Amino acid sequence: MALRIAVCVKQVPDPDAPASTFKVDEAAKRVVAPPGTPPVVNGFDLHATEAALRIKDAHGGAAEISVVSIGPAFTMDVIKKPLSMGSDMLVLVEDPVLAELQAFATVRVLAAALKKAGAFDLILCGRQASDWDNAHVPLGLAEALQVPCVTLARRVEVVAAGARVRVERSLSDGYQVVEASLPAVVSVSNELGEPRYPTLRGIMAATRKQPIKMALAELGITPADLAPALRLERLYVPERQRAVELIKGEDEADSGRKLAVRLREAKLI
Amino acid sequence: MAGILVVGEVSGEALNPVTGELLSAASKLGDAPISVALMGDSLAGASEAALDHGVAKVLAIEHAALKNAGAGGYDAAVIALTALVKQEAPDVVLFARTDLGYNVAPRVAFRLQVPVAQDCVDLKTDGGNLVVTRPVFGGNAMADYVFGEKRPAIAIIRPKVFQARPPAGARTGETVRPGIDIASDQIRATLVETVKEARHGVRLETAEVVVSGGRGLGGAEPFKLLEELAGLLNGAVGASRAACDAGWVDHSKQIGLTGKSIGPKVYIAVGISGASQHMAGCSGARAIVAINKDPAANIFKEARFGVVGDWQKVVPAFLAAVRELGRA
Numbered sequence A: 001m002a003l004r005i006a007v008c009v010k011q012v013p014d015p016d017a018p019a020s021t022f023k024v025d026e027a028a029k030r031v032v033a034p035p036g037t038p039p040v041v042n043g044f045d046l047h048a049t050e051a052a053l054r055i056k057d058a059h060g061g062a063a064e065i066s067v068v069s070i071g072p073a074f075t076m077d078v079i080k081k082p083l084s085m086g087s088d089m090l091v092l093v094e095d096p097v098l099a100e101l102q103a104f105a106t107v108r109v110l111a112a113a114l115k116k117a118g119a120f121d122l123i124l125c126g127r128q129a130s131d132w133d134n135a136h137v138p139l140g141l142a143e144a145l146q147v148p149c150v151t152l153a154r155r156v157e158v159v160a161a162g163a164r165v166r167v168e169r170s171l172s173d174g175y176q177v178v179e180a181s182l183p184a185v186v187s188v189s190n191e192l193g194e195p196r197y198p199t200l201r202g203i204m205a206a207t208r209k210q211p212i213k214m215a216l217a218e219l220g221i222t223p224a225d226l227a228p229a230l231r232l233e234r235l236y237v238p239e240r241q242r243a244v245e246l247i248k249g250e251d252e253a254d255s256g257r258k259l260a261v262r263l264r265e266a267k268l269i
Numbered sequence B: 001m002a003g004i005l006v007v008g009e010v011s012g013e014a015l016n017p018v019t020g021e022l023l024s025a026a027s028k029l030g031d032a033p034i035s036v037a038l039m040g041d042s043l044a045g046a047s048e049a050a051l052d053h054g055v056a057k058v059l060a061i062e063h064a065a066l067k068n069a070g071a072g073g074y075d076a077a078v079i080a081l082t083a084l085v086k087q088e089a090p091d092v093v094l095f096a097r098t099d100l101g102y103n104v105a106p107r108v109a110f111r112l113q114v115p116v117a118q119d120c121v122d123l124k125t126d127g128g129n130l131v132v133t134r135p136v137f138g139g140n141a142m143a144d145y146v147f148g149e150k151r152p153a154i155a156i157i158r159p160k161v162f163q164a165r166p167p168a169g170a171r172t173g174e175t176v177r178p179g180i181d182i183a184s185d186q187i188r189a190t191l192v193e194t195v196k197e198a199r200h201g202v203r204l205e206t207a208e209v210v211v212s213g214g215r216g217l218g219g220a221e222p223f224k225l226l227e228e229l230a231g232l233l234n235g236a237v238g239a240s241r242a243a244c245d246a247g248w249v250d251h252s253k254q255i256g257l258t259g260k261s262i263g264p265k266v267y268i269a270v271g272i273s274g275a276s277q278h279m280a281g282c283s284g285a286r287a288i289v290a291i292n293k294d295p296a297a298n299i300f301k302e303a304r305f306g307v308v309g310d311w312q313k314v315v316p317a318f319l320a321a322v323r324e325l326g327r328a
């Protein structure tokens, strides 16, 4: 029987947009999307997609990968990227009320969408979303589904004839090998290695694929499920312009020499 | 505040210094009594060390399944702390954003259905409620969050932000061993093995001088030059994520939001643009020194000293001068 893998992905503002374009609307307590820079699929979620594709490759293609995303409004070319990398299906829950959801609410909706989409053997997430940098959803999802959770994966393998997952998880000074029975939630980190580029064929196939859309009502979600757990009181850009002392010599090498002298003077080296 | 529960950490049999940082953070919340929870398979030494901090109570949960706090899947720690928090009913629970806090705190919050805030760099109380400040959007913005009525409020504190509180000297509390059941059939994930990297030279986390390289170095080879420089300065080598992802250096060298947080005396960044996610890991440095060929690079906004130039010219001359100064 083919493995069923879900990959949870989030559409986020591009974190590589130039720092000068980053703006906050303090009154609305929102980040203003930089004009002209399209959103992206959260980077770590592409690593999660890559992990799913590697498992599929390792099983001779005997796996079906469903990409699941919830959000207020999707840019179709963007959210289809995991499809063009080789995933099989796209499940979307799109509703304006899903803007700036906190973890409890995201988990509530995501868990309902996953349950409706099918019985998954393995649910892969990114380690954290690059907008609010929470790293809560994979852990919360595992609690909601009452399944094991292994975080910060740099390698994910399905072993024991599809019954268990074996994960190498990154530590600050090495790694751990952890095993759990399936179904399980695994969060994936960039140590996994670069996500593959979409092929032309993949892009063509993704263009033809229609996303499966689920409405909040069919998922049994009420407004109370979406209420924030924490009140965002203030959102602001920190002040950090410092006066830098630029060391300038006769040429670049001389600047290097003078830098050493200056740092010694300042008793820093 | 009725009480603050600090989730302490144990390394081997000793109290991990991050516990002192959490105690400093806790003392910002007024005079509420502070308890320290410890988890492990052998806690006598760490409990004593925690009592030396003058805390009201040490709650030592000793269990074979809590060896290294149940590292790997952390199920045992989640079970133990969920039960402990129910028993103790604190107003606030503080974790450190370590592997333990990162994995356990959100799950405890989800089990208890109480709010949790990740990666907090400041905290206070306002009208009896916890208020935390945390960097969001990779550190491009800061957010202040107010916890509501639900108790406890769970906050995960970024390490190296609070100065570890030294032991108070006066001991007032005692160690309590709460009876907590950890049913083996509730453990979902199992640790197969832990592989630690062989370490040589100065530890990156505690180095006084860190020489870091980024994408601008263009390959693995130039990192040898940085190693040489770090050796001369009795420091350690770090890197940006771009350099790690390219495979030029091991990921254990990554500095930043999703890498290591360090606070050296000097941080020398070579060929690093200074993205907010990178700076999140080194903003604790006393002085940042930037070597970058682009005068508009963001790193110059946070550096105290800088050279605009090509590292291939600047760094060898810098290194030679450092060597000269060393002889003088």
Ligand SMILES: Cc1cc2nc3c(=O)[nH]c(=O)nc-3n(C[C@H](O)[C@H](O)[C@H](O)COP(=O)(O)OP(=O)(O)OC[C@H]3O[C@@H](n4cnc5c(N)ncnc54)[C@H](O)[C@@H]3O)c2cc1C
Binding pocket: A015, A043, A129, A130, B138, B213, B214, B215, B216, B217, B239, B240, B241, B242, B243, B254, B255, B256, B257, B258, B259, B260, B270, B271, B272, B273, B274, B275, B276, B277, B278, B281, B291, B292, B293, B294, B297, B309, B310, B311, B312
């Ligand atoms: C959620 C998230 C988490 C992240 N976490 C981290 C993290 O923990 N750590 C981290 O580092 N990054 C992290 N990043 C990535 C971060 O956003 C940047 O992409 C990364 O830090 C860029 O690395 P860099 O400065 O080496 O490369 P670049 O931004 O490409 O900069 C290279 C610099 O080198 C300079 N240069 C080029 N040639 C030369 C030369 N010959 N001499 C001198 N200078 C030269 C250029 O002017 C440029 O400024 C994260 C990103 C996201 C989205």
Ligand SMILES: Nc1ncnc2c1ncn2[C@@H]1O[C@H](COP(=O)(O)O)[C@@H](O)[C@H]1O
Binding pocket: A008, A009, A010, A011, A042, A044, A045, A048, A068, A069, A070, A071, A103, A106, A110, A124, A125, A126, A127, A128, A129, A130, A132, A133, A134, A135, A136, A137, A138
């Ligand atoms: N709106 C969402 N839709 C689908 N997956 C999500 C969503 N939000 C978060 N996730 C998943 O959870 C991971 C961690 O997100 P977070 O807890 O918000 O940092 C992300 O990398 C995604 O894999």
